Amino acid sequence: MSRYKVDLNGNDVERFEQLSYHQTMELLKLYQQNQDPQIKEKLVLSNLKLVLSLVQKYQQRVSNLDDLFQVGVIGLIKAIDHFDTSLEVRFSTYAVPLILGEMKRYLRESSPMRIPRSLRDIAYKALVMNEDYLKKHHREASFQELSRLLKIDEYTLVEALSSTHNVSSLSQEVQNDGNGPIDLESQIPDHHNAMDDMQRSIDLQKAMHHLDQKELRIIKERYFEGFTQSEIAKDLMISQAQVSRIEKQALSHLKKYMTR
Incomplete structure (x- = not known):
């Protein structure tokens, strides 16, 4: 995979048809009704650019982006299978955390580092x-x-x-x-509920609107893109201690707005 292009069976991902919000919702409703694999394939292909945009965030840290892209597609498929069309939420809002979750799991499993x-x-x-x-x-x-x-x-x-x-x-x-x-x-008891997960994701997205620009950037890079405090500090040209302080402050703000 090049920096800005993915070829899938000889086809450029950028050329696949992009569906509107309403088209996507209609196809998701049809798929939930009949589980038609052709509809599922169309939904996957039309959202590959979303996966690609998330993969590119890791291009400076991962040597094999092709594998990461395939892992991201697995997250996309899971999002299609579990999305609840009865809620007025954009599909991408629900899909992004699942795609990133699959990517982060792959990166952690591939990393020699272990959690303390x-x-x-x-x-x-x-x-x-x-x-x-x-x-x-x-x-x-x-x-x-x-x-x-x-x-x-x-x-x-x-x-x-x-x-x-x-x-x-x-x-x-x-x-x-x-x-x-x-x-x-x-x-750990298995109380997994896809609707609850989506609601928490929506609440988090709303709370993040209350962060200032620097807090928002640090939270996104730390918890959605997997960057370390040292990497963020270098990118922002500030000290790691400053990143840590801003991150703690942002987490405090998020907790405040999510527990109202």
């Missing part, structure tokens, strides 16, 4: 504590409540929980309060 055990242990404790809180109070605990109960700062909590998103580390072992190692996957 300390973060995995914090994530496990937070998930268990949140389940207990839900049973007692009939709602999930906020980040502020969890950080207070665990006696850790909110930034560390967010980083720990983020480390469990769409990565193979869920099958890795964590400490179980002295009772021997266990894996996260066997302990």
Whole structure:
């Protein structure tokens, strides 16, 4: 794959027909009704430019963009299969997090770096504590409540929980309060709900509108594009400490607007 072009079976991705919002919604409704593979193929082909635009964000960090593109297409297919047309939401709003999630999982699985055990242990404790809180109070605990109960700062909590998103580390072992190692996957109840995921994504998108330009850029690059604080600092020509401070401030603002 070149910098700005992808060939799929000899066809330039840029040349595939782009569907309007209404055309896309109509095809998604038809596909949900009859599961016609030809309709699904048309939806995939018409949204390949979306995948390509997300792949290009990693062109300075990944040597084989072709593989990353194929992984992104898997995320696109999942979005088509699970999108709820009854909600007034653009398909791209729902699809982008799924595509990025598949890409980030691939990059993490391909990377020799491992998530620190300390973060995995914090994530496990937070998930268990949140389940207990839900049973007692009939709602999930906020980040502020969890950080207070665990006696850790909110930034560390967010980083720990983020480390469990769409990565193979869920099958890795964590400490179980002295009772021997266990894996996260066997302990986390499967309450996955595509509609809930989409609603959280919509709430996050709305909250991000309240960030200033620099906060928004840092949050997007850190949590949507996978850049490190050092890489962002170099790009913005500021110190890593400044990036860390702005990131914490932005996360605080997002929490404020999402818990109103």
